[in-house]
Amino acid sequence: MSSPAEPTAPADEATTVATQAASTATTEAAALANPLRDPRDKRLPRVAGPCVLVLFGVTGDLAKRKLLPAIYDLGNRGLLPPGFSLVGFARRDWKNQDFARVAHDAIKEHARTPFREEVWRQLREGIHFVPGEFSDDGAFDALAMALKEIDQTRGTGGNYAFYLSIPPKFFPQVVQQLKRTGLANAPKGAWRRVVIEKPFGHDLKSAQELNEITSQVFPESSVFRIDHYLGKETVQNILALRFANNLFEPIWNRGYVDHVQITMAEDIGIGGRAGYYDGIGAARDVIQNHLLQLLALVAMEDPTSFDADALRREKEKVLKAVRLPQDLALGTARGRYTAGWQGGERVRGYLEEDGIPADSTTETYAAIKLEIANRRWAGVPFYLRTGKRLGRRVTEVAVVFQRAPHLPFSKDDTEILGQNALVVRVQPDEGITVRFGSKVPGTAMEVRDVSMDFAYGESFLESSPEAYERLLLDVLIGDPPLFPHQREVELSWRILDPIEEFWATQGPPEDYPAGSWGPASADAMMARDGRVWRRL
Numbered sequence: 001m002s003s004p005a006e007p008t009a010p011a012d013e014a015t016t017v018a019t020q021a022a023s024t025a026t027t028e029a030a031a032l033a034n035p036l037r038d039p040r041d042k043r044l045p046r047v048a049g050p051c052v053l054v055l056f057g058v059t060g061d062l063a064k065r066k067l068l069p070a071i072y073d074l075g076n077r078g079l080l081p082p083g084f085s086l087v088g089f090a091r092r093d094w095k096n097q098d099f100a101r102v103a104h105d106a107i108k109e110h111a112r113t114p115f116r117e118e119v120w121r122q123l124r125e126g127i128h129f130v131p132g133e134f135s136d137d138g139a140f141d142a143l144a145m146a147l148k149e150i151d152q153t154r155g156t157g158g159n160y161a162f163y164l165s166i167p168p169k170f171f172p173q174v175v176q177q178l179k180r181t182g183l184a185n186a187p188k189g190a191w192r193r194v195v196i197e198k199p200f201g202h203d204l205k206s207a208q209e210l211n212e213i214t215s216q217v218f219p220e221s222s223v224f225r226i227d228h229y230l231g232k233e234t235v236q237n238i239l240a241l242r243f244a245n246n247l248f249e250p251i252w253n254r255g256y257v258d259h260v261q262i263t264m265a266e267d268i269g270i271g272g273r274a275g276y277y278d279g280i281g282a283a284r285d286v287i288q289n290h291l292l293q294l295l296a297l298v299a300m301e302d303p304t305s306f307d308a309d310a311l312r313r314e315k316e317k318v319l320k321a322v323r324l325p326q327d328l329a330l331g332t333a334r335g336r337y338t339a340g341w342q343g344g345e346r347v348r349g350y351l352e353e354d355g356i357p358a359d360s361t362t363e364t365y366a367a368i369k370l371e372i373a374n375r376r377w378a379g380v381p382f383y384l385r386t387g388k389r390l391g392r393r394v395t396e397v398a399v400v401f402q403r404a405p406h407l408p409f410s411k412d413d414t415e416i417l418g419q420n421a422l423v424v425r426v427q428p429d430e431g432i433t434v435r436f437g438s439k440v441p442g443t444a445m446e447v448r449d450v451s452m453d454f455a456y457g458e459s460f461l462e463s464s465p466e467a468y469e470r471l472l473l474d475v476l477i478g479d480p481p482l483f484p485h486q487r488e489v490e491l492s493w494r495i496l497d498p499i500e501e502f503w504a505t506q507g508p509p510e511d512y513p514a515g516s517w518g519p520a521s522a523d524a525m526m527a528r529d530g531r532v533w534r535r536l
């Protein structure tokens with residue numbers, strides 16, 4: 001496997017670099033003038049330099065709902081350079097204007113920030129479309145030509161990010177085409193990056209094979225793996241909460257923490273994604289990536305800096321220390337939704353969804369108990385759960401503390417007092433809640449739980465950017481800390497593979513009605529430990 005380093009700008013590229021610098025300065029000025037900025041913030045905004053984003057899979061749901069709107073939102077916040085260009089590539093008989101229309105409609109429907117005609121007009125000037133199949137050499141030659149022309153007309157300096165928003169089975173073809181056409185190789189002074197979306201494989205072996213394919217063409221430093229949870233403000237805030245404060249860290253360990261619950265509950269079913277979801281299931285879909293990343297951020301030691309290397313190393317250490325339950329039958333649970341009621345509507349069961357085979361054994365709910373074998377966490381269980389068609393949409397990390405060692409109250413007075421908890425609400429109602437006991441007014445000394453709340457909406461002027469805004473900007477800037485390294489991907493599969501292998505011997509998952517909180521076996525798993533899942 002070759003791992004060439006990214007080239008840096010030599011002196012003879014001075015003109016290009018100067019043009020790029022001027023363009024970046026203009027972009028920074030525009031970003032500073034953004035009326036949505038907090039006026040107290042005098043730092044220069046992080047803005048992208050001249051570049052082209054090439055999007056494979058423009059007709060997909062992700063492009064329409066997330067990527068195209070995020071590009072517009074970045075433009076609207078003044079974070080894209082004036083010559084920024086967007087090239088769509090897909091198997092459609094489209095012209096530039098057809099792609100522009102699709103982008104326009106997607107932006108109007110899904111962008112976070114208000115639609116401004118002048119921002120759209122500027123973006124529109126840089127929109128191009130190249131039709132073709134991934135197997136078609138001619139189409140990729142046309143792509144290379146188009147990019148050259150864009151460099152000349154829009155000053156994008158040969159800097160290209162290739163976003164593969166396509167099923168992984170097409171990665172080999174596309175990556176090979178980028179190699180064949182020379183598009184994967186940056187000329188001096190320019191950069192080339194490839195962005196890949198999960199799933200990063202189906203298990204450890206396929207993840208390694210997938211990596212082999214990209215690493216033959218792109219150096220690791222040019223590969224950006226998207227786990228969109230890391231782009232969420234609330235997820236990054238776990239690092240701020242833990243490492244910018246002195247209040248929580250002293251109690252963030254086995255001496256005080258009883259257990260941790262990480263929940264990603266969704267009210268939606270699988271919608272039109274049967275082709276992707278069946279055979280994958282809840283654990284591969286979100287535990288292998290989003291939930292294990294959350295666990296890593298909650299449990300890792302403090303990194304020496306927020307450099308990609310330092311951050312990833314700490315996450316890797318903790319993922320390496322994760323231990324599975326000795327008895328997987330007792331320490332995991334699996335479920336599949338049946339018909340039920342949600343939001344006042346009757347909804348179908350998983351097996352009745354379009355495209356799901358009658359003999360499917362795919363789980364739509366998974367719960368796993370993990371432990372972390374290190375000094376900080378020995379003996380503290382981390383309970384992870386996720387499911388579709390649950391009671392409501394909520395993602396949170398709850399650090400539940402041990403009970404006070406002694407309660408100098410009468411038993412009656414503390415009868416309904418729960419355990420202290422610090423809850424990071426990832427979504428919705430983003431914020432942090434601390435739950436603790438308080439005296440009930442008017443009683444002699446009755447104590448019950450109350451909450452102290454921090455809500456993003458109340459403390460900050462600007463609404464949080466979408467995860468994809470942050471991640472796309474980081475790709476264009478070339479800032480890798482929020483992108484998992486291949487080593488993290490492999491470590492996560494090492495955790496999940498034995499569980500999947502065990503489940504594969506167990507027949508279909510247990511039923512749970514849509515709109516409920518999952519299968520009874522998940523509650524039983526907690527009850528065996530004398531605990532309950534948080535009510536959400």
Ligand code: BG6
Nearest residue numbers: 198228266268285286290395427
């Ligand atoms: C994706 C999963 O990664 O995350 C989906 O493939 C899931 O199944 C989605 O619905 C949830 O993302 P979010 O940001 O809405 O929590």
